[in-house]
Amino acid sequence: MKNKEMIALTSSELGYLWTGYSINEMSIWYLKTFYEHAEDQEIKELFSFAIEIAQKLLIKRKELLSKEGYPLPAGFSKSDMNPTAPMIFTDRFFLSYLLNGSRLGAEFHIRALFFSTRADVINYHKSCITDVIQLNDRVVNLMLNKGVYWRTPTLPAPTSQEKIHKPSYLDGWLGDTRPLNSMEMANLYVIVELLILIETICIGFAQTTTSAEISDIFLKGRNIAKEHYHSLYDMLSDDDLPIPPSYTAELTDSKTRVFSDRMMICHLAGLFGSLISQYGFALGSVMKHDLLKEYSTQISKSGIFAEKLTKLLIQKEWLEKVPGAITRKDA
Incomplete structure (x- = not known):
């Protein structure tokens, strides 16, 4: 051995x-x-x-x-x-x-x-x-x-075991639509809470950097998180489901730098990477066309922004290379 x-x-x-x-x-x-x-x-x-x-x-x-x-x-x-x-x-x-x-x-x-x-x-x-x-x-x-932990909603127990009888269970655009099922809700709420965190961090970082370029990046990140949040907010509202509270009120008015631009951009890049992963994981349990489309759209938008962050990190020489395969082809 x-x-x-x-x-x-x-x-x-x-x-x-x-x-x-x-x-x-x-x-x-x-x-x-x-x-x-x-x-x-x-x-x-x-x-x-x-x-x-x-x-x-x-x-x-x-x-x-x-x-x-x-x-x-x-x-x-x-x-x-x-x-x-x-x-x-x-x-x-x-x-x-x-x-x-x-x-x-x-x-x-x-x-x-x-x-x-x-x-x-x-x-x-x-x-x-x-x-x-x-x-x-x-x-x-x-x-x-x-008393600050936000619980996802409880659901009434069905009187008996139920089966899906109509293909319209998958719909979400036209015709018969249905409320979110519990698995779709579970993953959606995880994403919403992460979006709330990202939005708050972006605002806090934007107001403490001294670079207009970096501040603009954080504000774009805030806008993306906010847009995604409101899209999912609408889906929850349509089913009369509660919405997790925002944390934007948990910011002070300080504009003094706490972290370096490199440290903040690296953290934001990591958060958007996690967000994309959460969208991808959630896709596996989606059985509604409209939610499937929403996640796919948001993955694309988040991916484009994550690429901008990566290019900025490379441009500033802030990005460290992960060990990888050796290039064996001739240049």
């Missing part, structure tokens, strides 16, 4: 470890800054716990990558943040930030786990999943205790 120490990382394992390192490293700087800005002691304790988890995960990622001889992402430094600047977000926003972050983190590590085959990498991702579940539990419980 081949020695375990001689088993190289697969491309899938490497991709998730390297990308995860970049995400972890950046998130630590945001978490530390938000910890300093949080006013509620229980929320500060949550950030402290999140920082502890992120640092532990980063150390192990570094060990796994370095042992294989892969250079680590350069990441960010203290010069990319200004922890003494006035806060631009409130405590209620911070809870939403941690909630969405723990959800996205769980999804990332679950995918990473099932694409891994080496024992040490598998055990690492299992540990990551356990940690992020603990964080999510603590965030949800605190939000429930403070």
